[in-house]
Amino acid sequence: MSEGADDYQDTPDDGPGEPQSAAGSDGPDPAAGSDGPSPAVRGDGRGPCARDERPGPSAADGRLSPRVGGDGAPAAMVNELSGTVYGPSVQAHRVHGDITFNVQAAPPCACGESARPDQIPPQTVPHINRLTELAELDDGLRAVVREASGVSVGCRVLSGVPGVGKTSLACTWSDAVREQFPDGRIFIDYAALRGPGSGSVPGGTGGAGGQAGSDVSEAVAQCLRALGVCPSYIPASLAERTNLLRTRSVDRRLLIVLDDVHQPAQVRALLPKGLGSMVLVTSTGRLRELALLGAQFLPVEPLDRATSMQVLAARCGAQAVAAEPEAAGRLVEFCAGLPKALHLAAARLLTNRRLTMQALADELADEARRLSGLSLGREHSMSAVLELSYRDLPADAARLYRTLGWLPGRTFDVGIAAVAADMDMAVASSLLDRLVEASLLDETVDDRFRFHDLVRLHARERAAAEEPDSGERTVLERVVMHYLALTAFADRAIREDRLRVAELTDLLDGAPNPFAADGGPEPLGWLDAERANILAVLREASRWGLHQQVWQLAEGFTVLFLHHRYVGDWQESLELGATAAAEVMVPAAEARLRSLLSRPLMDRGEFERARAELEKAVACAEVAAHTVLSASVQEFYGRYWDRFDAPRAMAAYRRSVELNVEAAEWRGVAIATYFLGCAQDAAGEHGKALESLRRAHEDLLGRNDRRMAARALASMGAVHERLGDTQAALRTLSAAAQALRAEQAHHYEAQTRVRLADLTERTGGTQAAVREQLARAYAIYEAGGSPDAERLRERLDQLDRLDQLDQPDQPDQPGQPGQPDQRGDG
Numbered sequence: 001m002s003e004g005a006d007d008y009q010d011t012p013d014d015g016p017g018e019p020q021s022a023a024g025s026d027g028p029d030p031a032a033g034s035d036g037p038s039p040a041v042r043g044d045g046r047g048p049c050a051r052d053e054r055p056g057p058s059a060a061d062g063r064l065s066p067r068v069g070g071d072g073a074p075a076a077m078v079n080e081l082s083g084t085v086y087g088p089s090v091q092a093h094r095v096h097g098d099i100t101f102n103v104q105a106a107p108p109c110a111c112g113e114s115a116r117p118d119q120i121p122p123q124t125v126p127h128i129n130r131l132t133e134l135a136e137l138d139d140g141l142r143a144v145v146r147e148a149s150g151v152s153v154g155c156r157v158l159s160g161v162p163g164v165g166k167t168s169l170a171c172t173w174s175d176a177v178r179e180q181f182p183d184g185r186i187f188i189d190y191a192a193l194r195g196p197g198s199g200s201v202p203g204g205t206g207g208a209g210g211q212a213g214s215d216v217s218e219a220v221a222q223c224l225r226a227l228g229v230c231p232s233y234i235p236a237s238l239a240e241r242t243n244l245l246r247t248r249s250v251d252r253r254l255l256i257v258l259d260d261v262h263q264p265a266q267v268r269a270l271l272p273k274g275l276g277s278m279v280l281v282t283s284t285g286r287l288r289e290l291a292l293l294g295a296q297f298l299p300v301e302p303l304d305r306a307t308s309m310q311v312l313a314a315r316c317g318a319q320a321v322a323a324e325p326e327a328a329g330r331l332v333e334f335c336a337g338l339p340k341a342l343h344l345a346a347a348r349l350l351t352n353r354r355l356t357m358q359a360l361a362d363e364l365a366d367e368a369r370r371l372s373g374l375s376l377g378r379e380h381s382m383s384a385v386l387e388l389s390y391r392d393l394p395a396d397a398a399r400l401y402r403t404l405g406w407l408p409g410r411t412f413d414v415g416i417a418a419v420a421a422d423m424d425m426a427v428a429s430s431l432l433d434r435l436v437e438a439s440l441l442d443e444t445v446d447d448r449f450r451f452h453d454l455v456r457l458h459a460r461e462r463a464a465a466e467e468p469d470s471g472e473r474t475v476l477e478r479v480v481m482h483y484l485a486l487t488a489f490a491d492r493a494i495r496e497d498r499l500r501v502a503e504l505t506d507l508l509d510g511a512p513n514p515f516a517a518d519g520g521p522e523p524l525g526w527l528d529a530e531r532a533n534i535l536a537v538l539r540e541a542s543r544w545g546l547h548q549q550v551w552q553l554a555e556g557f558t559v560l561f562l563h564h565r566y567v568g569d570w571q572e573s574l575e576l577g578a579t580a581a582a583e584v585m586v587p588a589a590e591a592r593l594r595s596l597l598s599r600p601l602m603d604r605g606e607f608e609r610a611r612a613e614l615e616k617a618v619a620c621a622e623v624a625a626h627t628v629l630s631a632s633v634q635e636f637y638g639r640y641w642d643r644f645d646a647p648r649a650m651a652a653y654r655r656s657v658e659l660n661v662e663a664a665e666w667r668g669v670a671i672a673t674y675f676l677g678c679a680q681d682a683a684g685e686h687g688k689a690l691e692s693l694r695r696a697h698e699d700l701l702g703r704n705d706r707r708m709a710a711r712a713l714a715s716m717g718a719v720h721e722r723l724g725d726t727q728a729a730l731r732t733l734s735a736a737a738q739a740l741r742a743e744q745a746h747h748y749e750a751q752t753r754v755r756l757a758d759l760t761e762r763t764g765g766t767q768a769a770v771r772e773q774l775a776r777a778y779a780i781y782e783a784g785g786s787p788d789a790e791r792l793r794e795r796l797d798q799l800d801r802l803d804q805l806d807q808p809d810q811p812d813q814p815g816q817p818g819q820p821d822q823r824g825d826g
Contacts, residue, residue: 117226119187120174120257122445125343127172128314129307130165133158136298137173137280141180144276153271154278157287160300162454163340166282169300170257174280183252183274186226188219191260191453192410192532216269217568220245223256223270229785231528231564232747236603238269244787246273253277260453264289302337305329311339315346320357327357334364334384340439340452341385347439348389355392363388386458389438396427397434402467404441404451405459406475408540409533411448416533419482420475473544480541480549481507483534484556489513490523491556498559499632501589502552527560535569542576550580551589558596571600578613588629591620595636602640614640628668631659635672638679646683653679670699674712681719690719710739714752721755726763733759737773750780754792771799 137156144154158166174185193215220241221234227248235241249272256270261283267290271279281287286297303311309332313321321328335341345364349355364384393401403421404412412420418428432449435441440459441449451459463471488504493515515523527534534557541550554577561570574597581589594617601610614637621630638652653676660668677692693716700709717733720726733756740749757773760766774792781789 116182117184117186118178119226120171120185121187123168123171123175124443125168125315127165127168128310129303130169130172133169133298133300134173134176138177140296141177141278144278152275152277153273155267155271155281155290155293155295156278157281157283157290157295157297158300159283159286159297161302161338162284163338163452164300164302165339166300167259168339170259170280170282174255174257177255180276181253181255181278183254184226185255185257186223187257187259188222188270189259190215190219190262190266193218216266217241218566219258219266220269221566224248224785227252227785230783231566233784233786234565236565236567242269245270247787247790248785249274249277255280258282260284261287263287267295268293303339303342304337305332308332308335308337308342311342312346315343316349316357320349324357327361330361331357331364334361340454343439344385344389347437348392351434351437352392360388383458386440386455389440390458390462393434393438393440396423397431398462400428400431401435401440401459402463403471403475404449405456405461405463406472407479408476408536410536411444411450411533413448416479416482417449419478422478476537476540476544477546477549480537480546480553483530483537484549484553485511486514486530487527487534487553487556489515490527491559493523494559494563499592499628500555501586501592501629502555504552524560524563527557528564531560531566531569535573538573538576542580545583547580547583548586551577551584551586551593553577554580554593555589561600567600567603571597571604574600587620588624588626591617591624591629591633594620595633598636598640602643607640607643610640627659627663628665631656631663631665631668631672634659635675638672638675642675642679642682646679649679650676650683666699667703667705670696670703670705671708673699674708674715677712677719678715681715681722686719686723690716690723693719706739707743707745710736710743710745711748713739714748714755717752718755721759726759729759730756730763737776746780747784750777750788753777767799767802771796774799 140154140156144152158170160166178185217238220238221231223245224234224241225231227245229244229248235244252272252274253276254272254274255277256272256279258267258270258279258281261267261281262285264287267279267281267287271293281290281295287295288297291297309321309328312328312332331345332342335345345360348360349357390398390401400417400421400423404417407416407420409416414425414429414432417432418425421428423431432441436443436449440455441451443449484504485507488502488508489511491498491500493513514520515526534553538550538553538557541553554573557573558570560566561573574593578590578593578597581587581593594613597613598610598617601607601613614633617633618630618637621633624630634652634656638649638656641649641652653672656672657669657676660666660672673692674696677689677696680686680692681689693712697709697712697716700706700712713732714736717729717736720729720732733752737749737752737756740746740752753773754777757770757777760773761770774796778789778792778796780786781792
């Protein structure tokens, strides 16, 4: 690849850049120059880029006007959504009631060597007994730290039926031994990575969207982020991530809890390397293959009668149990030793003071008989308890419970609950509290909510039985619109003038922008925190045929991936978006999304697929007949050919320049010229490269894009070096390093300083000058958790050793031990 034209994975602080003109540089987008936002790209053509030539709804302007039915045919025009709308409705072109966005601020990224994660979820209900299991876990820990055992890292697997308390046991033990893991405790929830619609069965493929291994790769990435690795330094492939995790954990004593594991591969990749570390796994399956790794297995059995009675007494009070011992015993029997069932039963008693244990036991007996033909064993007991807890809910809380079962994501906040149920925020908040009191919902530490898997299934069953046939689609449409509005606001808050195909003016006009408010959430952080939910919404909306919303959401969502390396998620979202754009025949959108798709595909080494997507994008851009979009696609094409064929890359960049000139997109001209210069340099045309880069540098400064101008300056320095003009190279690289530092483009600054150090060393510069550049680069890489930090540390250590060798021997001082005193007697 040419110097300076780095792929986005090498640009952590600037945002993993899509091709750097209309497609997006690390600064404001060239699609509109510096004078304001670019006009939306409108495509109304029909052509070879459309997969389906059947008649369909007009989507020329990219608006959410006619709704497309599941069979692809246009349904009736939707003119309004009744009730309060949290996030404006573009169908109505007006908003009913208040608009409320409940946007949670994401936790800050803790980058750097000193990161000490403590992610074990707090326990909100008492943990009773399990003394035998806790003692066995203690024994396993002692075996790990005992030098004679020869075991450096331990692995324990807690297995048992759903609802038996595996996660609670793991968290309780983790808290008890917190001091034994001074370097941190990490918690990975595989259920959250899979999503509610992916099927949680032992031995299933897992992974987002059915992509085997993607949940494992993301789990490793979560560990790396917890250990202080900045997202942009996390490699793209699972193998590289796993190796980096081993490197980062080698001197740390860590506890990693892996919850709801279904496959051995979900454990193997996350084994740390630090002596005395431990991995604790919970699973509904046995995972016997982990025995090959030395894992020890600990079955978690249902509670015995005595312990179950203790749980009931801890929740309801010892006096209440003593007052109705026989009824309490019957309740324990019906709950079959499952802590989740016991907590549900206790919640019913606590929230309905008139309900006695005897009455609840009688109800459970009746319910058990009713369900006897539907389920068996402990699932039968859980179903009985859930059904009675559900029946005890007020009508509005029961409706919210059913509605929430349809949500695509694993977690949700009050705002999403209100949107899904089409109700006021205050009402939704009160009803959520009621569901938490009934133990039907769990509240997380970040003021979000989630279902236990069995409870979610029950909520969906009740919704299917009691809600109208159109209910699930209606809920999904509300949620999609909510996320589309918030994602669009976040996208624009990050980069206002980025090229966009979707015209969302009607959606956003008049709506409050939470990211623009004082004290509002950081938009990139919010997108990162909501990433799993947005991806789940895209999948579900695609399944329901909401194609227009899918491609628009996928386009806005991509801004997250320009800054954070979630290659698998980016690829999946763009594939969903491109397919959706083809379904509703919006060639401009299809061109945009397919050209973007080439980036994660190339990162994953799928170059033939990337080229095929780019060829489709070129065809779609021609059909759309939009010059700026065509310029963007040509630049993507140039970035592809940078890897294989410099002359073809130069041809693509020249074409991008021509199209940008035609469209009067002068910043686009400057960016394409910059990449042209980089390609010319790679092809050995150094004189032409220097001319192109100088022109790009001047034009970028003229457009007040100092960040990209600094990058162009760094590339000029590299060309001077190749031309043999050492002094010009040193001057230019020094100026570029200072400019990049001023623009906080730290990764590019580090690259430039390493090149400057190498050149200084080769030309006989002082070791102090070399050390100064390497030390600054090392500080940048170390702060971000880059693997390159270790390499620079070794170079700095070598310089220190050379300094020591260059120091002249110091003369011995009189009177030193072992030396004769030469001062004489007098």
